[in-house]
Amino acid sequence: MPYYTRVLSKDEAFPSIDELVEVVRAGHPDYKLTLESGEEGEWETLLLSSVDEVEVAVIERNPVYDGSTGQDEIADFLEELQDCRPESGVQWLTEYLAEVKTIYAFQHLQGAEMVDGGNALHALRSALWERGDAIIQADNEGFTNEEGFHIVWQFSDSVSGPWNMGIWKDDLWHHFKMDLGDPDHRAAFLEGEVPDDLTAVLVANPRD
Numbered sequence: 001m002p003y004y005t006r007v008l009s010k011d012e013a014f015p016s017i018d019e020l021v022e023v024v025r026a027g028h029p030d031y032k033l034t035l036e037s038g039e040e041g042e043w044e045t046l047l048l049s050s051v052d053e054v055e056v057a058v059i060e061r062n063p064v065y066d067g068s069t070g071q072d073e074i075a076d077f078l079e080e081l082q083d084c085r086p087e088s089g090v091q092w093l094t095e096y097l098a099e100v101k102t103i104y105a106f107q108h109l110q111g112a113e114m115v116d117g118g119n120a121l122h123a124l125r126s127a128l129w130e131r132g133d134a135i136i137q138a139d140n141e142g143f144t145n146e147e148g149f150h151i152v153w154q155f156s157d158s159v160s161g162p163w164n165m166g167i168w169k170d171d172l173w174h175h176f177k178m179d180l181g182d183p184d185h186r187a188a189f190l191e192g193e194v195p196d197d198l199t200a201v202l203v204a205n206p207r208d
Contacts, residue, residue, distance in 0.1 A: 006073075007104040007125060009134040014061055014102060015127075017043050023127045024048065028120040031056065048121060049111065056111035057121050062103040070103045077137070081152065084142070086192035088168040089151035093143055096135065104128050147203060149175050153190060167192055167200070174200035 017040055021033045031050050036058065038044030048056040064070035074097050081090050106125055111117035129136055129148075136144045142154035149166030160181025167174040169192060176198045178185040188195040 054111040
């Protein structure tokens with residue numbers, strides 16, 4: 001199956017192709033961005049590729065409105081969240097998804113597996129996310145909050161390694177880095193708690 005990462009924004013406005021082309025050109029001159037479908041002023045699909053035509057990613061802009069592909073995506077996410085934990089993260093995310101107006105979906109292609117291609121993709125995705133009022137979703141991983149900390153568990157059971165996590169508790173984000181493979185860390189996160197041996201940085205709700 002294709003692998004996707006997404007930026008989910010509460011902003012209906014979207015950057016022009018020229019803005020995004022400049023992001024790629026400035027940091028990754030060996031890569032380019034071209035229009036695949038739509039019009040320049042109302043682009044729908046873009047292709048990120050190297051100058052020697054190795055395809056890195058297809059980027060779809062999916063507005064969210066009644067009957068749209070974007071609305072269908074939101075519905076799928078909400079269904080997937082029904083069995084996810086921690087409950088506090090799921091509740092926060094459910095409320096957030098109700099306000100999403102635009103989804104930028106990145107289908108990762110062969111060139112994304114190369115270091116330079118992956119870096120170009122990351123720069124483009126970050127530029128869309130850093131416009132503000134946006135979170136990130138990755139297949140087989142889950143969702144972040146607006147600060148980029150992971151807030152629900154959708155990993156495989158075999159996952160391991162350090163990861164930036166966030167717990168929504170007492171109207172604050174509790175941000176920390178945990179070992180995904182540590183059973184105690186994992187159990188605490190799933191219960192909506194910061195692991196006992198870790199210290200969290202507290203951040204107020206950015207939506208207030």
